[in-house]
Amino acid sequence: MKKIFLSLMTFSSLTVSAQFGAPRENPVVPSVVKDVVEDFKPATTNQGDKQYPMVNSQRMVRAQISAPKATFVGLDIDGKIYEMTKDDKGVWTGTSAPQDEGFHYYQLNIDGASVPDPGSKYFYGASRWGSGIDVPAADQDFYTLKNVPQGSVNEVYYWSSVTEKMRHGYIYLPAEYYKNPDKKYPVLYLQHGMGENETGWSAQGKTGIIMDNLIAEGKAVPFIIYMDNGLDVRRPGDPAPGQGGFGAPRPQGPRPQGAPGQGGPRPNFRRSGFGGFNAFQDILIKDIIPMVEKNYRVIADTEHRAMAGLSMGGMQTHAITLANPTTFAYVGMFSGGTFNTDELKDAADFKKTNKVLFMSAGGKETRMAEGENSVGKAASDLKAIGINAHSYVSPGTAHEWQTWRRSLYQFAQLIFK
Amino acid sequence: MKKIFLSLMTFSSLTVSAQFGAPRENPVVPSVVKDVVEDFKPATTNQGDKQYPMVNSQRMVRAQISAPKATFVGLDIDGKIYEMTKDDKGVWTGTSAPQDEGFHYYQLNIDGASVPDPGSKYFYGASRWGSGIDVPAADQDFYTLKNVPQGSVNEVYYWSSVTEKMRHGYIYLPAEYYKNPDKKYPVLYLQHGMGENETGWSAQGKTGIIMDNLIAEGKAVPFIIYMDNGLDVRRPGDPAPGQGGFGAPRPQGPRPQGAPGQGGPRPNFRRSGFGGFNAFQDILIKDIIPMVEKNYRVIADTEHRAMAGLSMGGMQTHAITLANPTTFAYVGMFSGGTFNTDELKDAADFKKTNKVLFMSAGGKETRMAEGENSVGKAASDLKAIGINAHSYVSPGTAHEWQTWRRSLYQFAQLIFK
Numbered sequence: 001m002k003k004i005f006l007s008l009m010t011f012s013s014l015t016v017s018a019q020f021g022a023p024r025e026n027p028v029v030p031s032v033v034k035d036v037v038e039d040f041k042p043a044t045t046n047q048g049d050k051q052y053p054m055v056n057s058q059r060m061v062r063a064q065i066s067a068p069k070a071t072f073v074g075l076d077i078d079g080k081i082y083e084m085t086k087d088d089k090g091v092w093t094g095t096s097a098p099q100d101e102g103f104h105y106y107q108l109n110i111d112g113a114s115v116p117d118p119g120s121k122y123f124y125g126a127s128r129w130g131s132g133i134d135v136p137a138a139d140q141d142f143y144t145l146k147n148v149p150q151g152s153v154n155e156v157y158y159w160s161s162v163t164e165k166m167r168h169g170y171i172y173l174p175a176e177y178y179k180n181p182d183k184k185y186p187v188l189y190l191q192h193g194m195g196e197n198e199t200g201w202s203a204q205g206k207t208g209i210i211m212d213n214l215i216a217e218g219k220a221v222p223f224i225i226y227m228d229n230g231l232d233v234r235r236p237g238d239p240a241p242g243q244g245g246f247g248a249p250r251p252q253g254p255r256p257q258g259a260p261g262q263g264g265p266r267p268n269f270r271r272s273g274f275g276g277f278n279a280f281q282d283i284l285i286k287d288i289i290p291m292v293e294k295n296y297r298v299i300a301d302t303e304h305r306a307m308a309g310l311s312m313g314g315m316q317t318h319a320i321t322l323a324n325p326t327t328f329a330y331v332g333m334f335s336g337g338t339f340n341t342d343e344l345k346d347a348a349d350f351k352k353t354n355k356v357l358f359m360s361a362g363g364k365e366t367r368m369a370e371g372e373n374s375v376g377k378a379a380s381d382l383k384a385i386g387i388n389a390h391s392y393v394s395p396g397t398a399h400e401w402q403t404w405r406r407s408l409y410q411f412a413q414l415i416f417k
Numbered sequence: 418m419k420k421i422f423l424s425l426m427t428f429s430s431l432t433v434s435a436q437f438g439a440p441r442e443n444p445v446v447p448s449v450v451k452d453v454v455e456d457f458k459p460a461t462t463n464q465g466d467k468q469y470p471m472v473n474s475q476r477m478v479r480a481q482i483s484a485p486k487a488t489f490v491g492l493d494i495d496g497k498i499y500e501m502t503k504d505d506k507g508v509w510t511g512t513s514a515p516q517d518e519g520f521h522y523y524q525l526n527i528d529g530a531s532v533p534d535p536g537s538k539y540f541y542g543a544s545r546w547g548s549g550i551d552v553p554a555a556d557q558d559f560y561t562l563k564n565v566p567q568g569s570v571n572e573v574y575y576w577s578s579v580t581e582k583m584r585h586g587y588i589y590l591p592a593e594y595y596k597n598p599d600k601k602y603p604v605l606y607l608q609h610g611m612g613e614n615e616t617g618w619s620a621q622g623k624t625g626i627i628m629d630n631l632i633a634e635g636k637a638v639p640f641i642i643y644m645d646n647g648l649d650v651r652r653p654g655d656p657a658p659g660q661g662g663f664g665a666p667r668p669q670g671p672r673p674q675g676a677p678g679q680g681g682p683r684p685n686f687r688r689s690g691f692g693g694f695n696a697f698q699d700i701l702i703k704d705i706i707p708m709v710e711k712n713y714r715v716i717a718d719t720e721h722r723a724m725a726g727l728s729m730g731g732m733q734t735h736a737i738t739l740a741n742p743t744t745f746a747y748v749g750m751f752s753g754g755t756f757n758t759d760e761l762k763d764a765a766d767f768k769k770t771n772k773v774l775f776m777s778a779g780g781k782e783t784r785m786a787e788g789e790n791s792v793g794k795a796a797s798d799l800k801a802i803g804i805n806a807h808s809y810v811s812p813g814t815a816h817e818w819q820t821w822r823r824s825l826y827q828f829a830q831l832i833f834k
Binding site: 048066070072108115116128130146159166179 | 464465482483484485486487488489490507525527528529530531532533534535538539544545546547562563564567569570571572573574575576583588595596598619625712713
């Protein structure tokens with residue numbers, strides 16, 4: 001599992017580091033002006049009929065904002081700040097290099113202030129609500145809204161005996177849920193990554209749309225998905241934020257550089273993190289699962305219970321399903337590392353219970369996508385000891401939401417069948 | 418109804434005027450520094466554990482942002498831009514005059530760019546997703562989240578035969594909905610105001626929390642609330658935005674100044690607006706009501722159907738309930754003007770059908786709150802012709818969400834009983 005620590009720490013290349021000490025400024029580079037195809041269209045993630053930001057067929061992002069008195073405006077995306085240029089009316093425009101297919105967090109920098117772009121809708125990630133942009137993808141049909149029977153994503157508040165507070169989550173109910181008042185459904189518990197929250201899977205992840213389309217095509221059986229917050233887990237008596245524990249600032253100093261999984265200093269994630277994993281495990285087992293099984297029409301047994309998560313949520317899935325080996329029959333880790341044969345070969349309960357073990361990664365997450373430490377190698381090793389292991393590598397994507405949309409699309413077709 | 422046109426046009430004092438032609442800059446005033454009580458606390462509407470913006474016991478708002486290279490940073494709230502001041506680390510801080518109790522839209526101005534404050538959560542209003550702040554109110558208990566049985570606010574997508582597109586709304590289902598699989602419920606159709614969308618009532622309006630608390634205390638009967646978008650109503654063949662019709666830019670020139678209802682030029686709202694009202698009426702009657710009555714357990718008759726709205730949504734309620742006089746038994750207009758005796762005295766179907774007609778206003782909306790044109794005078798006139806009319810004036814609030822939270826709280830206690 002250690003090989004994905006670094007990926008988690010580099011989950012975002014924004015100039016956002018609330019959790020990691022001093023801010024890191026991304027390098028300023030010139031706006032791209034050469035060989036730009038001028039077929040820009042407003043992004044689908046824009047507010048209402050806002051024209052900017054735009055994306056062209058080369059997947060370049062162009063931002064624009066009026067800031068007549070500013071001396072510097074930059075488009076901060078993918079680890080670089082593209083310096084925008086001002087026209088005679090005080091309107092700044094700039095264009096990025098080509099981006100990967102799918103969803104990306106970004107922001108604007110106006111004279112040193114990192115702020116959301118007023119043109120985009122806002123998403124929670126990189127530990128803040130801020131701008132996001134969806135870059136068209138060749139396979140976007142699977143997460144495109146269609147006139148098929150619509151399930152619904154519902155807001156849930158519930159009392160937690162563990163944190164002694166009201167908590168907040170979302171539940172996806174398939175379209176037929178309301179029409180079959182006697183039918184009960186399996187449940188997938190699905191978790192977000194570091195710096196994200198319970199809104200991520202439905203907003204950036206497009207969970208409801210992906211599931212409605214899969215169910216309409218008969219590729220997935222109808223099931224319920226419950227999504228909660230895996231970071232806001234402080235119990236009475238736990239150290240306050242900044243006092244150590246999960247999400248506490250790490251020691252001062254530059255953040256590790258380099259692409260995910262490419263080496264560099266390794267934070268002591270395990271020691272600082274497992275307080276958080278234990279707290280979320282408590283909430284999931286003691287509060288969430290009983291609440292879901294009480295309030296919704298659920299088949300409340302192991303064979304109809306799954307857990308999956310992306311990045312940190314995959315690590316939580318790993319830890320929690322190992323520690324509760326007879327609770328979940330289906331397990332998914334998306335860009336969250338791998339299970340290995342050592343930890344499973346004597347785990348009799350886990351092996352007897354598990355029906356599918358799914359591990360995925362983005363093609364650009366090279367350590368998880370290729371070679372000795374890859375999800376593919378792990379799956380073949382696990383198959384050799386009798387686990388029904390599956391792996392998936394998302395072509396051409398990094399540690400970002402397009403990898404996880406595709407992972408959910410794959411995983412959902414394998415479970416509860 | 419004409420007396421509220423001006424209120425609608427001044428629904429927001431932000432420097433936002435996408436719908437109204439040229440931007441209007443709010444005046445710049447100094448940050449408040451005299452007689453400030455230093456008991457500021459982070460606003461409840463902040464992101465995560467962000468410290469700023471803050472509010473003190475005088476209801477002053479203090480904003481803060483790092484913008485080392487900026488030459489001007491202002492806090493744009495309530496029609497003024499408070500000039501913030503920079504410390505030696507490049508961090509800008511500024512404090513507003515006291516604000517009314519309740520929710521306000523605001524934004525920051527950085528060297529001429531109007532942007533969201535990275536410290537706040539974002540809300541849709543004033544025709545954009547942007548910053549909002551909740552200023553504590555003496556009566557906030559009624560919209561405070563409590564450990565009572567929780568209903569849920571559910572996201573809804575449906576196909577519209579009128580616009581020939583997928584549309585998006587939210588439905589509130591009371592807590593007992595899932596526990597009583599044979600029980601059917603009344604429905605309130607509840608609409609937002611100009612510059613807002615289908616998210617307003619649940620986010621800024623706190624509809625779910627208000628209803629859960631009312632139902633738990635036995636003050637309201639359990640009912641369903643459906644909330645849709647009353648502005649995004651373009652049908653195939655309707656003029657595109659900017660080509661005339663509802664929401665089209667009005668002729669260039671300064672926006673009307675002055676407090677709501679205090680005179681000034683009056684835009685030709687009726688002529689430009691009713692295309693929009695007709696389109697929304699079509700969507701409501703042909704698509705929304707049938708969809709809700711098909712997909713949810715609803716008592717599908719007039720006596721169990723209500724419509725209400727705020728501001729423009731109140732005008733839509735007025736127009737649609739008059740044009741469909743046997744469809745809704747309960748009618749609410751919140752800061753949306755009044756019904757008058759002339760239009761109702763011969764409206765036999767409406768009078769026979771109506772069980773409650775509720776009209777409200779904020780105490781600072783003086784034309785609707787006081788005197789000859791007030792909701793109180795209208796209610797007593799309507800009572801005289803046999804209508805069960807009610808009025809309510811929200812103490813000390815303007816054309817803003819605190820008025821509408823309180824209006825919903827009052828109206829919900831009167832209906833379906």
